[in-house]
Amino acid sequence: DAKTTQPNSMESNEEEPVHLPCNHSTISGTDYIHWYRQLPSQGPEYVIHGLTSNVNNRMASLAIAEDRKSSTLILHRATLRDAAVYYCILRDVEGDQGGKLIFGQGTELSVKP
Amino acid sequence: GAGVSQSPRYKVAKRGQDVALRCDPISGHVSLFWYQQALGQGPEFLTYFQNEAQLDKSGLPSDRFFAERPEGSVSTLKIQRTQQEDSAVYLCASSPSVGSYEQYFGPGTRLTVT
Numbered sequence: 001d002a003k004t005t006q007p008n009s010m011e012s013n014e015e016e017p018v019h020l021p022c023n024h025s026t027i028s029g030t031d032y033i034h035w036y037r038q039l040p041s042q043g044p045e046y047v048i049h050g051l052t053s054n055v056n057n058r059m060a061s062l063a064i065a066e067d068r069k070s071s072t073l074i075l076h077r078a079t080l081r082d083a084a085v086y087y088c089i090l091r092d093v094e095g096d097q098g099g100k101l102i103f104g105q106g107t108e109l110s111v112k113p
Numbered sequence: 114g115a116g117v118s119q120s121p122r123y124k125v126a127k128r129g130q131d132v133a134l135r136c137d138p139i140s141g142h143v144s145l146f147w148y149q150q151a152l153g154q155g156p157e158f159l160t161y162f163q164n165e166a167q168l169d170k171s172g173l174p175s176d177r178f179f180a181e182r183p184e185g186s187v188s189t190l191k192i193q194r195t196q197q198e199d200s201a202v203y204l205c206a207s208s209p210s211v212g213s214y215e216q217y218f219g220p221g222t223r224l225t226v227t
Contacts, residue, residue, distance in 0.1 A: 032214065034214070041220075042218075042220060042221075043206070043218030043219050043220055043221050044156065044204070044206075044216075044218050045218065046214075046215040046216065046217075049214050049215075085155075087155060091214075099144075099208075099211075099216075100146060100158045100161055100169065100172075101146075101156070101206075101216060102158065103148075103155030103156045103157070104155055105154070105155055106155055
């Protein structure tokens with residue numbers, strides 16, 4: 001599976017936007033970009049995913065570079081409840097049985113009041 | 114509605130004991146995954162079921178680990194002769210169909226081997 005690179009940690013102030021970067025220079029044409037987050041003492045939860053176009057949902061936005069070698073998860077207004085580890089994951093849904101997730105180290109986001 | 118549940122939430126085992134960890138996926142979900150998460154690390158894939166068929170067990174670390182899903186719903190992960198390095202959080206996830214983009218995770222079972 002293609003690898004992703006994320007900063008180990010980031011800090012944000014409450015009610016400000018947060019941009020979480022992810023590099024995936026070896027992405028293949030059938031890899032979808034998925035983001036999950038894991039709040040303390042909980043299992044991971046799905047945030048958003050995309051292939052080529054930018055995506056928006058109620059939780060976040062995903063901006064994908066034109067060459068698809070990088071992407072950015074955008075939280076428009078960080079709250080204290082957004083403090084979590086954010087994982088950027090490449091997933092070949094077509095080529096891989098079932099679509100198992102290969103997690104990296106993720107980015108630990110802390111939010112200051 | 115009910116999400117994925119796991120039991121027990123916490124388990125302490127003496128080295129050499131056998132343990133069984135249970136996962137109740139969301140009703141009707143076809144795909145079920147087990148992951149292992151060591152302290153401070155991201156989750157690592159263990160095994161995958163499509164209904165009752167175990168289609169991928171490439172992540173199981175040794176033959177002491179065994180998983181089953183006999184009726185295509187509840188799944189059990191069994192670890193025989195536990196070792197200290199088995200201490201981790203074991204996460205279960207389910208998804209509605211093969212290749213669904215979203216996996217729904219349970220809260221995990223924290224296993225401590227003493």
